Structure formats: C-alpha cells, structure tokens
Amino acid sequence: MTGANDMNFNEKLNSVILKKKHYLCIGLDPDPGKMPVHLNREANPFLIFIKEVVNATKDLVIAYKANEAFFQSAGSDGYSALECIKTNIPEDVFFILDGKKGDIGNTASKYAGAAYDQYKADAVTVNPYMGYDAVKPFISRPEKGAFILTLTSNPSAADFQYLRSSNQPVYMHVANKVNEWNQNNNCGLVVGATKPDELAEIRKLTPGLPFLVPGVGAQGGDLNRVLINGCDINKTGILINVGRDIIYCDNSFKFANKVRERALFYISEMQKNW
Amino acid sequence: MTGANDMNFNEKLNSVILKKKHYLCIGLDPDPGKMPVHLNREANPFLIFIKEVVNATKDLVIAYKANEAFFQSAGSDGYSALECIKTNIPEDVFFILDGKKGDIGNTASKYAGAAYDQYKADAVTVNPYMGYDAVKPFISRPEKGAFILTLTSNPSAADFQYLRSSNQPVYMHVANKVNEWNQNNNCGLVVGATKPDELAEIRKLTPGLPFLVPGVGAQGGDLNRVLINGCDINKTGILINVGRDIIYCDNSFKFANKVRERALFYISEMQKNW
Numbered sequence: 001m002t003g004a005n006d007m008n009f010n011e012k013l014n015s016v017i018l019k020k021k022h023y024l025c026i027g028l029d030p031d032p033g034k035m036p037v038h039l040n041r042e043a044n045p046f047l048i049f050i051k052e053v054v055n056a057t058k059d060l061v062i063a064y065k066a067n068e069a070f071f072q073s074a075g076s077d078g079y080s081a082l083e084c085i086k087t088n089i090p091e092d093v094f095f096i097l098d099g100k101k102g103d104i105g106n107t108a109s110k111y112a113g114a115a116y117d118q119y120k121a122d123a124v125t126v127n128p129y130m131g132y133d134a135v136k137p138f139i140s141r142p143e144k145g146a147f148i149l150t151l152t153s154n155p156s157a158a159d160f161q162y163l164r165s166s167n168q169p170v171y172m173h174v175a176n177k178v179n180e181w182n183q184n185n186n187c188g189l190v191v192g193a194t195k196p197d198e199l200a201e202i203r204k205l206t207p208g209l210p211f212l213v214p215g216v217g218a219q220g221g222d223l224n225r226v227l228i229n230g231c232d233i234n235k236t237g238i239l240i241n242v243g244r245d246i247i248y249c250d251n252s253f254k255f256a257n258k259v260r261e262r263a264l265f266y267i268s269e270m271q272k273n274w
Numbered sequence: 275m276t277g278a279n280d281m282n283f284n285e286k287l288n289s290v291i292l293k294k295k296h297y298l299c300i301g302l303d304p305d306p307g308k309m310p311v312h313l314n315r316e317a318n319p320f321l322i323f324i325k326e327v328v329n330a331t332k333d334l335v336i337a338y339k340a341n342e343a344f345f346q347s348a349g350s351d352g353y354s355a356l357e358c359i360k361t362n363i364p365e366d367v368f369f370i371l372d373g374k375k376g377d378i379g380n381t382a383s384k385y386a387g388a389a390y391d392q393y394k395a396d397a398v399t400v401n402p403y404m405g406y407d408a409v410k411p412f413i414s415r416p417e418k419g420a421f422i423l424t425l426t427s428n429p430s431a432a433d434f435q436y437l438r439s440s441n442q443p444v445y446m447h448v449a450n451k452v453n454e455w456n457q458n459n460n461c462g463l464v465v466g467a468t469k470p471d472e473l474a475e476i477r478k479l480t481p482g483l484p485f486l487v488p489g490v491g492a493q494g495g496d497l498n499r500v501l502i503n504g505c506d507i508n509k510t511g512i513l514i515n516v517g518r519d520i521i522y523c524d525n526s527f528k529f530a531n532k533v534r535e536r537a538l539f540y541i542s543e544m545q546k547n548w
Contacts, residue, residue: 029380069381
C-alpha cells in the first residue's frame with residue numbers, strides 16, 4: 001500500500017485538496033505594527049501570534065505560507081517562530097516557506113537545507129532568473145515542492161515578465177521550463193490572482209502542475225475568476241493564499257476566534273465552486 | 275565641503291577605487307566544512323573565522339561581500355557573525371550583503387531594513403524578475419547601493435537571460451532598466467566574469483554604473499579580460515569578487531597570514547592594469 005510519505009509533493013497536495021474540498025493557504029506575514037497590542041506583554045509576541053493563528057485554523061486549512069522577510073526582520077524571535085510552525089500543524093497541512101530564493105550551486109543547496117531540514121518546510125518559492133541551476137537543489141527530493149515565480153501580481157511585473165520572445169512572453173517561457181523541470185512531480189508555479197486571463201493561458205500550458213496564487217483579499221484579485229481559470233482537472237491544482245485579510249482581521253483579545261471565522265468565510269466562498 | 279557621508283553610493287565606491295587603485299572584493303562564504311579545523315575548539319568558530327579573515331585584510335580591500343545563505347545556515351552563530359562585519363571594518367571599506375532578494379512592497383522594505391539597519395550593509399544584491407517594485411526599497415537611500423542581477427556566471431543563465439526580445443537579450447533589457455532606475459546614482463549590476471564579451475556589451479550601455487563581478491578565481495573567469503572589458507572611464511566602476519580562492523587558501527594555524535598573502539596577490543594582478 002502506498003502511504004502519504006511515499007507520494008511526491010504534487011500528488012500529496014492534490015489528495016489533501018480533494019479531501020478538504022477547498023484551496024485555502026493562510027499567509028503568515030507577522031508584522032509587529034499590525035499584531036494585537038495586548039501581545040506586546042509576552043516575552044516573544046511573534047511566537048505567540050503565530051501559535052494563536054495556527055492553533056485557531058490548523059484543522060481547516062490546506063497550507064500556511066510563511067513570508068521569510070517578516071520572520072527575518074524579528075531576529076532570533078522570528079526564527080523561533082518559524083521553527084515552531086511545522087511542529088504545530090497536522091501531517092496533512094503543508095508548510096510553504098516563501099523566501100523567493102534565486103542563487104546557484106552550494107548557495108542554493110544551503111538555502112534548500114535551511115528550508116527543508118531546519119524549518120521542516122514542505123515546499124518553498126523560488127525565483128527563476130538564474131535558470132535551472134537555481135531551482136535544482138529545491139526539487140531533488142520528490143516529497144518537497146517548489147513553486148517557481150512565473151507571473152507575479154505586482155504592477156511592475158510588466159518590466160520583464162511580459163517581454164515577448166519567439167512570440168511568447170517571458171512568463172510563458174518560464175512556465176514551459178517548469179514543465180521540463182517537473183521530473184519528480186514536485187514543481188508548481190506562482191501566478192498572481194490579479195491576472196486571471198494569463199492564469200488561464202498558463203493553466204493550459206501546464207496541466208498537472210499546482211499554482212500558488214497570491215493576490216486575493218487585500219490585493220483585490222477575484223476569487224471566482226481565479227478558480228474558474230486556474231483549477232486543474234478534478235478541481236485540483238491550486239492554492240489560494242490569503243494573508244493580511246485573515247490574520248489582521250481583528251485586534252481584540254478574541255482575535256484568534258475572528259481569524260478562524262474569517263478563514264471559514266474564505267473556505268465557504270471556495271466551496272461554492274465544488 | 276562635501277564629505278564622504280554626503281556622497282551617493284556610486285561616487286563613494288569610485289573614490290575608494292581611485293584611492294586604492296584596485297578592485298578586490300573578498301567573498302565571505304563561511305562553510306564549516308572548509309574552515310581551518312582548529313577553529314572548531316572555539317565557542318563560535320564562524321565568528322572567529324570571519325573576524326580573522328577581515329582583520330587580516332581590512333586595510334587592503336575595497337569591499338567584502340557576505341553570502342547570506344552561508345550565514346543563515348549557521349543560525350544565531352551566523353547572524354552574530356554577519357552583524358560583526360561592518361563594525362570591524364574601516365569607513366572606506368564597503369560591506370555588501372549578497373542575498374539576491376526579489377520581493378515586493380512591504381516584504382522588500384523589510385529586507386532592505388534588515389540589510390541596511392540591522393546588518394549595516396552599504397549595498398545589497400537584488401533579483402530583477404519582479405521589476406521595479408522589487409528594487410525600489412533598496413535604492414531609496416542614495417548612500418546605500420544595489421547591484422541588480424543582470425547576467426550571471428552559471429551555465430543555466432541561458433534559460434531566460436539570453437531570450438531575445440526586440441532584438442536584445444533579456445539581460446540587456448535589465449541593463450536598460452537599471453540605467454532608468456539609477457536616479458540616486460546608487461545602482462549597479464551583477465555581471466559574471468565568465469562572459470567577457472557580454473560584459474563589454476553591457477559596459478557600453480551603462481556608463482557610470484558599477485559592476486559587481488563574481489566568477490574570477492575558483493570559477494575560472496579571466497581577470498585581465500574582465501578588467502579590459504568591464505572598467506568604466508578613469509579605470510573605475512568595477513568590483514571583482516574573489517571568495518573561496520582567498521578565504522580557503524590555507525588550513526593551518528597561520529591561515530590568516532596566507533589569506534592576506536593571497537589577497538595581496540590578487541591586488542597586484544589588478545594593479546598591473548593601472
């Protein structure tokens with residue numbers, strides 16, 4: 001019998017999506033200026049905030065995406081918080097470390113080791129500019145996944161991602177390469193929610209590959225269009241990241257309850273498509 | 275009178291190059307497996323290694339480039355070592371934090387804050403894939419510089435950097451944008467030493483902008499060709515990074531002396547061009 005541990009990352013992700021019937025990934029961007037003020041009395045407000053958010057939602061979500069910059073800027077407090085995430089969530093919830101790394105050789109191997117061994121991440125985000133050398137160390141373990149930046153949700157994505165070469169924009173060249181690199185069935189793509197037409201175009205080119213989609217919620221992407229244009233066969237293959245709109249929805253002592261309610265709202269919106 | 279503190283990053287860098295008449299930047303990639311074994315007796319071998327290398331060379335070099343991955347993988351020991359660099363070097367030596375960050379908005383601002391305020395870096399490396407949004411927070415302070423990845427020295431740079439759009443490869447589009455972004459005279463470019471012809475092509479397009487050039491030494495780039503093709507007017511505008519070939523040139527108790535000798539060798543090679 002094949003257990004969850006024998007599955008590659010993409011198979012395992014889709015099996016959890018099919019089980020839970022939604023796509024919610026909560027973005028953990030812990031910002032001391034936005035966290036409930038009463039947490040400031042704690043020795044490590046950072047750690048308490050993350051634990052409260054995770055404990056309030058870990059039976060619900062598909063994944064957490066931790067934005068490394070926010071943890072890094074809190075120094076050792078931030079790193080303790082980052083180390084606690086995987087140990088506090090069930091086996092069927094994924095932990096994605098969002099560092100957008102893009103370096104080569106032993107540097108990339110060091111980053112991959114830190115992500116997968118030190119922080120126990122299940123997947124990472126990777127920047128493709130340096131090509132395959134920069135991606136390879138992150139996709140050598142079939143059970144660990146890498147989401148490669150393909151088309152981002154920010155306005156200046158146009159600077160380079162939309163340059164046309166051989167009648168295709170650069171982001172489609174990236175999507176093509178991700179198809180090639182997917183030998184272990186553990187590659188995915190980061191595609192912004194603010195570009196639904198391009199999302200459909202990339203979906204056609206990359207059947208079987210999961211998308212990590214930021215930009216719903218605070219950034220204004222349309223959830224329904226994202227799901228219609230981005231879902232793979234059998235309604236699988238997509239993770240919708242919502243950060244600020246969930247984790248900072250309340251500042252009171254009961255913020256964790258409100259965070260749970262807000263997560264449930266997004267899940268119910270997503271389940272309308274099933 | 276205009277002091278060094280009123281200068282923008284590129285002016286200040288060139289003034290130091292003209293004073294010292296060479297281009298040596300030592301790459302700090304501290305790898306516990308390659309460091310002299312006797313350091314293992316120390317409480318923080320990492321910190322001692324960095325301090326010994328820096329103390330043996332800080333009166334000589336133009337800059338140090340710290341590869342963030344190596345420091346990060348050592349946890350808190352690594353971060354203490356990173357924090358000690360700027361406080362241990364003279365005012366006219368630059369500290370470049372090589373993290374190749376590429377993210378947007380408040381995430382990029384967090385990374386910039388960590389680099390410039392926490393680690394006191396004078397400059398950083400940045401990945402251009404997400405466009406101007408990802409670069410802006412790193413170039414808003416004129417005295418702090420950003421070297422933007424343009425053409426890298428690794429083989430799979432060809433995957434995307436050489437795609438042609440409007441009769442120019444993507445790396446030339448990046449170089450064009452860096453020219454545009456250089457409103458504070460604090461933008462530079464990362465161009466690999468293994469591509470001397472392309473280096474000359476990029477130099478023609480970006481007069482006045484400094485290059486950070488990895489790939490001489492262990493990676494086999496030709497120092498003379500790099501200097502001939504990459505120098506700007508008045509022999510300025512270039513930093514040559516040499517890492518492993520200097521910092522791991524010896525494993526004995528006297529490694530710091532050997533590191534100094536090796537640095538002096540590279541400096542004398544560079545000064546043959548003056």
